Every structure is written in structure tokens, then in C-alpha cells.
Amino acid sequence: MLGSLQENPKATSYDGRDDDERIKYVIRKSALLTIPWLAATAILFVLPLLVPFVFSFLPEGSPVLLDAGSVLIVTVLWYLFSFGFFLQNACGWFFNILIITNKKIVDIDFTGFLYKNISETTLNNIEDVTSNVSGAFGVAFNIGSLFIQTAAEKREFEFHGVEDPSRIRDVLSDLVAKVKHYGNNA
Numbered sequence: 001m002l003g004s005l006q007e008n009p010k011a012t013s014y015d016g017r018d019d020d021e022r023i024k025y026v027i028r029k030s031a032l033l034t035i036p037w038l039a040a041t042a043i044l045f046v047l048p049l050l051v052p053f054v055f056s057f058l059p060e061g062s063p064v065l066l067d068a069g070s071v072l073i074v075t076v077l078w079y080l081f082s083f084g085f086f087l088q089n090a091c092g093w094f095f096n097i098l099i100i101t102n103k104k105i106v107d108i109d110f111t112g113f114l115y116k117n118i119s120e121t122t123l124n125n126i127e128d129v130t131s132n133v134s135g136a137f138g139v140a141f142n143i144g145s146l147f148i149q150t151a152a153e154k155r156e157f158e159f160h161g162v163e164d165p166s167r168i169r170d171v172l173s174d175l176v177a178k179v180k181h182y183g184n185n186a
Helices: 029-057 068-095 137-139 164-184
Strands: 003-007 025-029 099-100 104-111 116-122 126-132 143-150 156-163
Touching: 025 137, 025 164, 029 068, 068 104, 099 116, 099 156, 099 164, 104 156, 137 143, 143 164, 156 164
Parallel strands: none
Antiparallel strands: 003 025, 025 099, 099 104, 104 116, 126 143, 143 156
């Protein structure tokens, strides 16, 4: 469920799916790319626990900036912000996906909690599929980008941060070739 490439997922659907359409692949960003925001979330949750330790080094008789009620309010707001930061990143990672079906590709982008963009094109419209791996991190972990050039209204689909983009490129290219050669029964 948490892999970058899921083949033939069972309980997966999307808005606008046709009855005769089979989802072949669901692709999301690599789980390795969650490490920075998970670490930041951990720091955000631990930081308030360190405040009493830091205040223990202040000399006695130092002026108190906040009373106990204010400290409680600031702490609650801090944890609400931290949870929101975590939820925003988790939803962004989990719901920003590229779906490959037997008939089309669907790019679903969630930005925040209030915006969803779904772009799709049929496999017949795909003209070129390019994969790109760059940088030390990308080369070391084989994480890169996928660029899908189309003849449709949306000229290019871009999907960044996927594991083994050359494998996904090959799978998609084979599906496109099969659909263009045999029709929609890929």
C-alpha cells in the first residue's frame, strides 16, 4: 500500500472511472521522500517538551514572560499547527498519484485540503514517455521524474519523486504500444 508503484490495486477507484476500465498501476512519490517532513514533524512534537529544560538554565528571579494559562494556549496551538503540518504533508504524499488504466492515464493532484485537480488523457494520445534521474540522492536511490508528452489539451504530464522511473516508463510505453497496435483491450 505504501510503495511507489502498486500493480493491479484491488480497492482503488477515482472520480470519472469508466465501468469497463481496469486500474493497472497506481504510482505515488517514493516513501523515502517522506523522511524530511516526518523528521520535521517529530521535531515539532518534541520541541515543547524541551522548553522546561531550557528554562531550568535561567537564573532564579528572571521575569516570567507567560503565565500558566498562556503557556497552555501556546502549547495547544503549537500542537495544532504541528498536527496540521503532518496532515498536510501526509495527504499530499498519499493522494497525489498517477493512475495508469487499460484506457488512459489520470494525474490526481491535491493542493491543500481545498483543491483537487484531475487531468487525464487516453493512452492513444501519449506520444512520448521520458524518465529522468538526477542528483546524488536520485542516483543513489533510483528516484526521479516521469514526463509524459501527449497530443491532448494538457501537453505534458509531470510526476516527480517516483522510484525506478525507467521501469514505469517501460511499462507505460509498452501499454501505449499495445493500445495503439491492438486497440483498447490492453
